Amino acid sequence: MSRFDYIQSAKRVLDIEVQALKHIEHYFDDQFAAVCDTILNHAGKVIVMGMGKSGHIGKKIAATLASTGTSAFFVHPGEAAHGDLGMVEAKDLVIAISNSGESDEILGLFPVFKRLGIRTVSMTGKPESSMAKLSDFHLQITVPKEACPLGLAPTSSSTATLVMGDALAVALLEARGFNEQDFALSHPGGALGRKLLLKLSDIMHSGDALPTVSADTLVRDALLEISDKGLGMTTIIDEHQHLLGLFTDGDLRRILDKRIDIHTTKIGEVMTENPTTTSPHLLAAEGLHLMQSKNINGLILVEQGKLAGQDKVVGALNMHDLLKAGVV
Template sequence: MFDFRAVALEVLETEISALTQLDQYIDDSFSQACELMFANESGKVVVMGMGKSGHIGKKIAATLASTGTSAFFVHPGEAAHGDLGMIKPADIVLAISNSGESSEILSLFPVLKRLNIKIISMTGKPNSNMAKLADIHLQVSVPKEACPLALAPTSSTTATLVMGDALAVALMQARGFTAEDFALSHPGGALGRKLLLKLSDIMHSGELLPLVSPTTLIRDALLEISQKGLGMTAVIDEQQNLMGIFTDGDLRRILDKRVDIHSTEIGEVMTVNPTIAKPSMLAAEGLNLMQDKSINGLILCDGTKVVGALNMHDLLKAGVV
């Protein structure tokens, strides 16, 4: 039986070995490339690559863009047929090719030079045409490919990807890029929801808000709780100021005490001074507050007036938990 695991382990060993030698290329050229991209506030980084280098280039462009460096990918073949118009003089081109001899990219160099566009090349061959013609060259040479035929790009694409990550993270830290900045470019992701979503975005309000007066009988308050489906109700005065809260947990406790729900007013058994939050609070902060207080719901107040309510299920639906 063929030993698939042995081959896989050999691939890992080969690629890890290639990466351990990559640090020698984090040199002055790397610093110059970072400084050039960091100082370029009016333009973008345009990443190019053919074949497998193109796939890696797309990922590098995406990583740059999501970590504070404006970037996008342009296919060299399409650039030669009109997409070159997407590149402006203020932009910087990051051209990727392991051989450094990609004809599709090299054919664009004269036009890029004429537009005075700075070019950073990333190749495995320091004596290649792309390396010589670029303003800055980043070397990503590897001892050998993990492919036994030395044909499929494997170690070389991994090294290129890591070099791209190194550029992106170095620029990210130089810009003081924060988790909040990251969330702004990832509003649909879990981090974006945690850092951008506010309690006001998911709270129940208006007719969906469970509210009763302190003179409401417990049985009628239970009907309000059941209809609004939050497992609780706020108890308010005539000006909608919060007086207390009554929850499913409170119901269990008064039943244990054999309180008559048909004759007792909610104001006699409500919890006064409950934990509340402001609608402007981040949903993630609201979650932390509920966990700290071991509660399943929150009343939201603007000053002393009740404006909303939510429970743990709302946070689950919003993807905050």
């Protein structure tokens, strides 16, 4: 028995769906622009509805709209008929998805939409369908054929619906001037949120956790401070918290190679003057870039003084802190 050609089948699906997507380019028309204008200028939420596969696509469209600046959520039509319609207000706009445009569960809700004065957008493959005729706006998603050889399973049509939804979301995003900062605010727990929201002040060691010694401290005692605070370094400051220098584990190795006596040498004699510093208000991702560009493992955070030499130390961190915060 010969083996079925799975790869050829997959390529056929790809070709059919690519052609379907090229086909829906014709439906980015005045109706599409009118829907965008209406969503952009209306005061309420966008409610997305769909049954079956259209419902699955609708959930993704609602999620994409919500994460790109358009207040939106998905309501299951079946649940809407049994109480969930209470979540929909007169000022909202409904996007109803059905390839056939004849979904009984959705059609049964249109009298309520009309009574409440809710504006409706249908997204169907049949402009002559009941849903298309009942809606204030219609977005066409007709495709030449489904990738399913039986012509039954939603394949090309569901892909076209998803792209229409993405096109809406992105067009609205651009019209609003929605930027990376806005996106991060709706994704605070993700990697992008950490990249665009987390500041060095959020993860720095400060107060009693900040390693500090005076310039007169013996190296041996400075090592105790380094060990106690666990950052692999200590700042050297004056009585006003002004930064004088830095001493790190790497500096220790270098002075030991020179056979400098740590029991009699003061830290001010071997510290690194003018170390790399930055503001605690810097984004953590930018702090990481600074450390990588300077090839350093620790960073001192200062509030800049009016005069040279008056930078006040307020915090410190190392690469491990950035790793724990998920920035690395």
